[in-house]
Amino acid sequence: MIGNIFNLTPLGKQMSQPKNWAPELDGLRGYASLWVVLGHICNLTNFNMPILRTPSIGVDVFILLSGYLMAKNYTERQHFEPWDSPKTITSFWLRRFFRIAPLFYILLIVAVFFGDTFGYYRELISSVWIDAQADTDKYGDTSFSNLLTHISFMFGFLPYFSARTAIPDWSIGLEMQYYAIFPFLMLLIMKFGYMRSSVVLMASCVAVAYMAPEYFSSFPRPSMIIFKLPMFLAGMLIYKAVSDNKNHYVIIAMLAPLFSWFMGYFISRGLVVIEVFLIIGLAALLIKHGENSIVNRFAILGKSFLSTRLSRFLGEVSYSVYLLHLMIVIPTIGILVQYSWFVDLPSALRFLLVTATVLPVTYALSTLLFKYVEEKGIVLGKKLIKSRTVKTSEIA
Template sequence: MQSTRGWSTELEGLRGFASLWVVLGHICILVHSSIPILSMPKIGVDLFILLSGYLMAKNYIERQQKEPWASGATIKKFWTRRFFRIAPLYYFLLIIAMIYGPWFGEMRDVIAQFYPSTATETSRYSDQSFINIISHISFTFGFLPTYGFNTVLPDWSIGLEMQFYMLFPFIMLLTLRFGYIPTLLMIMLLCTIGRFALSSYYDAFSMPSLILIKLHMFIAGMFLAEAVRKKQLSYVLLALIAPLVSAIMNIRMGKIELVFEAAMIIGMAMVLWQYKSDAKMEKLMKLPRAILTNRISTWLGDVSYSVYLLHLLIVIPVIAILLRDHHLDAISAPLRVAVVSGICLPLTYGLASLLYRYVEKPGIQLGKRILAPRPAPTGTVS
C-alpha cells in the first residue's frame, strides 16, 4: 500500500489553529462580540473532527500489515492507544470541573447578567450528581441528552470522539467485507435516516455529542485519507457529501457553517495532497504549508488538546471578573476581545504547555508501556 507518511506536520499545524479558533470563538461569544467567522467556534470543532477521521483511517491503513484489522489484539491496541491519548488529561481536568463547578456556574451567571443573550443553563456546571460523574468517567454521557453538555469543560466533543473510537475498528472491518466507499456511504445514509426516524432523540441534544449527529464528518476525514493515499479526486468529492448530510439533518447548522464545512474539506485536500515537484499546485501550497509547519504552528498543535480542554476554566472567570470589577462592558466589542485575549491566551497556553508535558505526554507513554511486548521469561539453568 502507498503511504502518506511525512505529512503529519501540516496536520499538527491544522490542529493547532483549530484549537486557537475555538478559544477565540468562545471569547467572542462570551464578551458579546460578533466577529465574522471567528465567533463560530463550532466550525473549529468540525475541523478537529475531520482531522480525527483522517488520522484514524491513515494510521489504521498504514499499520494493516503489522496489525491485521480482523485481529482482536489490533482492536484492543487501538482502543488502548486512544484511551490513554484522551483520558488522563480529561480525567485530571474533569476533577477540577466537578469540584469547582458551582463557582464556575457563578462566574458564568455574572457574564449573563451583563450580556443576557449569552446566557446558558449554568446549573449544569454545578451538577455533582452520581450519574453525571459516572457518565463522564465512563464516557457514556454523549449518548444522554441531559448529560451530554453538563460540565464547564467543552467535553461534549470528547465524548463524541470516544464514541467514534469505539466504532472505528468495526467500520474498518465492514470496509473489508463490503468495500471502503459502499460502507462509508451506507453509514452516512443510516445516520441521515436516523435523523428522521429518531428525530426527538436527535433534537434533544443541546450540543451534537451523539455520534450519529456528527459521524458523517468523521467519515469525510476518512474519505480524505483515502484521497491522499490513492491520489484520487473522486474521494474528495465523496467527502463533500458530508456538508450535504449536515444540511439534510439541519441540526443548528447555518449556511455559513455548511459553506465552511465544504471549504475545510477542499482546503485539507489541497494542503495534504502530494503533487509533483514542478506542479503549479505544489508552488501554490508552499506558503500555506510553510505556515502550518513552522515551529510556532507545530507547538500550537502539540498543546492543542490541552488548550481545548482547559480554556473555558480560564476564559469564564477572567471575563466575569473583568466585567464585575473592572468595567469591561464599558469598552467597545473589538477591544473587549483584545483585552480578554491578551490575558487569557498567555495563561491558557502557558498552563496547557505544563499539562501537555506533565499530564498528557506521561499518559500517552503509560499507554505505550502497557502495550509494549513483555520480555519472555528466561529459563533457569540447573
C-alpha cells in the first residue's frame, strides 16, 4: 500500500484518456494546485513571498484551464453529442457533477464535523500574526442552512454562506455555476460566434455588477459567476485560438482582466497584469508556432516539463489536494505556533518547515482520495450516462 501511495505513475492511466488528450495541461493543473497550497502556507506562516503568497492566482490558472478544456471537450464531442440536444446538456451536467460532487461532499462532512477544531487552530494562528487574522467563526457553522446551501451548491450565490467551511468551498460553487450555464454559452457561441458572444457576455458582467452594488460588494470571495465569467471565457477563447490557429482570439481573451477591473471586485492593477500574462502564457504554450521560432522552443520545453511523470501525478491528484490541503495546513501551523521556537524562526524557515511537513501528508492522502473517491465518482457518472443512452435507444 505504501509503495502504491508514492508511485508517481499517473494514477488515472488505467482510465481511457480523451483522443486529443494534452498531458501538459494535467501538469499545469497540478502546479496551479501546488501554488494554492504554498500560497496558503505563506499567508499562515507570515512569510511575505511576493506573488506566491497570492493563491488566487493559482485559482485563476484553474479557471483558464477549465474554460479551455470545457470548450475543447464539448467541441470534440459535437459530432455525437449535438449542442442543441437536451440529452447532450444533461449528459454534460451529469459528467461534471460526478467529477466534482463525490469528493466535495465527503470532505464537506469532515470539514463541518471537525469545524470547531479547525476554528480553534485558525484562531491560534490569528492571535500570533495580525496579517493572518480571519473570521474563524465560519469553521464551526453546523447550521442546517449552511449544510443545505453547500449540498445544493447554492452557497456561491449567497454572500454569507459563500466561504463558510475549512475547505476552499467558494471556488467549487463558482465552478458548478459555470458548468450550469456552459451548455447555454456554447449555444450562444454557435449562433453568434466566439468573439461577439464573449465580448457581450463580459460587458454584461460589468453591467450586472453595477446594477446591484450592495449585493456584490458583500461577497467575501468571488464565489458568484459574474466575478469570474470573463476569465472562464478567456480560457474558451484560447481554445478557439488554438483550434483555428488564429491569434486574434487571444487578443479578445486579454480583455477579460480589463472587464474584471471595470467590475471593481477582487482585483487590483497588479492582478490585471498578472492575469494578462497568464492568458498570454497559456496561449503561447498551446498555439502552434514557427518550427524554428524562439517561442516554439520555449513552448516545447514547457510542454516537456509539464508532461513529466511527476507533473502528471501532481495533475491527477490536484483536485483532492486543492480541497483537502487547508484541513492539513491549519492544524499543523496551529500546533506549531504554540511553541516559541517556531514563532521566533525566520519566516522563510517557518514556511519551509511547514511545507516539508504538510506536502507529504497532503499528497499521500490525496492519492487515496483520487483512487477511491474521485475515480469511483467518474465511473459512476459514466455508467449513469450510458444507462440513460441505452434506455433512450430502447424507447426510440
